Amino acid sequence: MTTTRRAVLGAAGLATMAAPRALGQAASGAAPGAFTLLPLPYAPEANEPHIDAETMLLHHDKHHAAYVAALNGAAKDNPALGNRPLHETLARLGELPEAVRATVRNNGGGHANHAMFWQLMGGRGGQPSGALLAAVIRDLGGMEAMRTAFNRMGLSQFGSGWVFVTVEPSGKLGLAARANQDTPLMDGSQVLLGNDVWEHAYYLKYRNRRADYLAAWWNVVNWDAVAARYDRARAGTLTI
Numbered sequence: 001m002t003t004t005r006r007a008v009l010g011a012a013g014l015a016t017m018a019a020p021r022a023l024g025q026a027a028s029g030a031a032p033g034a035f036t037l038l039p040l041p042y043a044p045e046a047n048e049p050h051i052d053a054e055t056m057l058l059h060h061d062k063h064h065a066a067y068v069a070a071l072n073g074a075a076k077d078n079p080a081l082g083n084r085p086l087h088e089t090l091a092r093l094g095e096l097p098e099a100v101r102a103t104v105r106n107n108g109g110g111h112a113n114h115a116m117f118w119q120l121m122g123g124r125g126g127q128p129s130g131a132l133l134a135a136v137i138r139d140l141g142g143m144e145a146m147r148t149a150f151n152r153m154g155l156s157q158f159g160s161g162w163v164f165v166t167v168e169p170s171g172k173l174g175l176a177a178r179a180n181q182d183t184p185l186m187d188g189s190q191v192l193l194g195n196d197v198w199e200h201a202y203y204l205k206y207r208n209r210r211a212d213y214l215a216a217w218w219n220v221v222n223w224d225a226v227a228a229r230y231d232r233a234r235a236g237t238l239t240i
C-alpha cells in the first residue's frame with residue numbers, strides 16, 4: 001500500500017471507508033464470480049489497422065477470460081480473495097496460502113494487467129498534454145525517449161511478459177518490465193500504462209516481429225484515458 005493510500009485510509013478510518021475495488025471485481029465478494037470479465041470498451045476493430053480485430057477478440061474473449069475463470073476458481077476455494085481488492089491481494093501475495101499463491105500470481109496478475117490494458121487502448125495515439133506531458137518530459141526525457149526506452153525493454157523481455165510505465169503518488173514516472181503476468185502492483189507500485197508482449201498479443205498480424213508491434217501500439221493509445229489514470233494515481237485512488 002502506498003503512503004498516500006495509507007494516509008487516506010488512516011484519515012478516514014478503515015472501518016468507514018472501503019478500499020477502492022479493482023476494475024473487473026464485483027462490489028461484494030462472494031465467490032465464485034467475484035471477478036468479472038468486463039466487455040471491451042470499444043469495438044474489436046477500433047484499433048485497426050495497428051491491432052487487428054481477430055487478435056483483440058481472441059485476446060479478450062479467450063486469453064483474458066481464462067485468467068478470470070482461473071482466478072474465480074481460486075476464489076471459490078479461498079473466499080477471502082474475492083473480498084479484498086485485487087491490487088491489495090497482488091501487493092501481498094506472500095500472505096496467501098502456498099497452495100494458491102502461484103495461481104493468484106499468474107491469473108490475478110493476468111486479470112489486472114489485461115483490465116488495465118483494454119482501458120488505455122482504443123485511442124488515436126499522439127501525446128498527452130498538461131501535467132502528464134510535463135511528467136513525461138521531466139522523468140522520462142520526453143515522449144520520444146520514453147517510447148524508445150519502453151520499446152527496447154519490451155523487445156528485450158525474454159519470453160512472455162509486460163512493459164510498464166509506473167507512477168508514484170508524487171506523480172514521478174518510471175519504466176519497468178516484468179515476466180509472465182507479473183506487475184509492479186506486486187511491489188506495491190502503481191501502473192500508469194503497460195503493453196503486453198506475450199505472443200498472443202501480436203502473433204497473428206506481426207508474427208515474430210515484436211519490435212514492429214511495439215512501435216505500432218503507440219498509435220492506439222488513448223491518452224485521455226492514461227491522463228485520467230495519472231490523476232487517480234496522484235489522488236491515491238488508482239487500483240489496477
Ligand SMILES: [Fe+2]
Pocket residue numbers: 059063114196198200201
Ligand atoms: Fe495478453
